[in-house]
Amino acid sequence: MxxxxxxxxxxxxxxxxxxxxxxxxxxxxxxxxxxxxxxxxxxxxxxxxxxxxxxxxxxxxxxxxxxxxxxxxxxxxxxxxxxxxxxxxxxxxxxxxxxxxxxxxxxxxxxxxxxxxxxxxxxSRLSLTEPDMDQFDALEEVLFVGYPSGIWDHVNLMPILRRGTTATPLALNFEGRDEFLIDAAVFPGSSGSPVFVAEPEKFRGLRPATPRYRFAGVVAAVFFREETNQIVPAPVPAAATVATVTGAEMVDLGLVIKAKAVLEILDAYCARWTA
Known part of the structure; x- marks a missing residue:
């Protein structure tokens, strides 16, 4: 290939x-x-x-x-x-x-x-930042890559590509944090998956029609419905079970940490450990 x-x-x-x-x-x-x-x-x-x-x-x-x-x-x-x-x-x-x-x-x-x-x-210079996010609609298609439930092509060593949509507007911080929600099947093993969003056509100018995907954030948590019918977020477990959340079922809403926070940790490391 x-x-x-x-x-x-x-x-x-x-x-x-x-x-x-x-x-x-x-x-x-x-x-x-x-x-x-x-x-x-x-x-x-x-x-x-x-x-x-x-x-x-x-x-x-x-x-x-x-x-x-x-x-x-x-x-x-x-x-x-x-x-x-x-x-x-x-x-x-x-x-x-x-x-x-x-x-x-x-x-x-x-x-x-x-x-x-x-x-x-x-x-990292192609990461979505706050000024960019104002240009996106409330509902946009997202693409994320990873190893849901540990599934991958272990012969060819390929991860799994998945699609979904934003579930909250990129321009807003969900619950006041640098996060947004996606409507997608997020499973154990998806933790740490990078999330991308295609640039709107108005961004492309004279570039080819093929969309350019911008790095938007990192999958960190999934929402569960508990036995009490309460919906709560919890970190996406690494294990192939959700036994850490008793009697819970996933509701296909994933929480994504915005790319801004990734830039922050990279800058913090470089400021501390590099000349």
Whole structure:
């Protein structure tokens, strides 16, 4: 398969996260790569949810290998990280469910084992910011990529592409936080999935009719209907069950942390750890 379109490149934005929790249970989730410009240097980072990396006994990130700049489809490389939870830098605001780790040391560790990693980073400069969001309608189509319920093409190492719509306007902050809702089937394993929205036609100008997808945020929680009929949000669990929410059913509403918060954590890391 030639990686010759923006959508195909999305398949290599994500990284599968396989974890073993402190209680002995195992699960999986989604992380993704962002290329962030800081002081004229572009630095790649892996981004996921804080709740996916906390209380983790062991964790590994699954990549596709590359040769001569091309992906070796189906050639797996799992990079296990010692003291997995401690490796991640979390958002300065403990209420924001985000964590990052720089990619460069992981690539160096892979090279030391004779492996090159194939991936495509999301350009953080193409993230939706508040002025951009005013140009979108209240209902827009979204695309997100990840490993719902741990499902993926494990032979070809491909994530699952899914569609949905915004359920609250992008221009507004849901419940006063830098978040919005999507109407989509969000399942365990979707945690950490990047969410994209296609630019409206008026943005494209003289560009081709093919829409450009802008990075809009990160899936962090799903809404459940409890036995009492109350609707509550809860972090998307990494395990393939929802046993953490007793007697609950998902109602196909996902909570997305806006891209603004991702830029904040990237800037916070760069300000603290880079010259």
């Amino acid at each position: 030639e990686i010759d379109s923006p959508i195909k490149r999305l398949l290599f934005n994500t990284v599968r996260v396989d974890i073993e929790l402190d209680d002995g249970s195992s699960g999986s989730g989604t992380a993704f790569i962002v290329d962030h410009l800081h002081r004229n240097v572009v630095r790649p980072f892996i981004v996921t949810n804080r709740h996916l990396v906390e209380n983790v006994r062991r964790g590994g990130l699954v990549f596709t290998q590359k040769r001569d700049g091309k992906p070796l489809i189906g050639q797996r490389f799992q990079l296990d990280i010692e003291d997995f939870a401690a490796a991640w830098f979390v958002h300065p605001d403990p209420a924001v469910d985000l964590a990052i780790v720089p990619l460069a040391p992981l690539e160096a560790a892979a090279r030391a084992q004779g492996v090159a990693l194939y991936c495509h980073g999301i350009d």
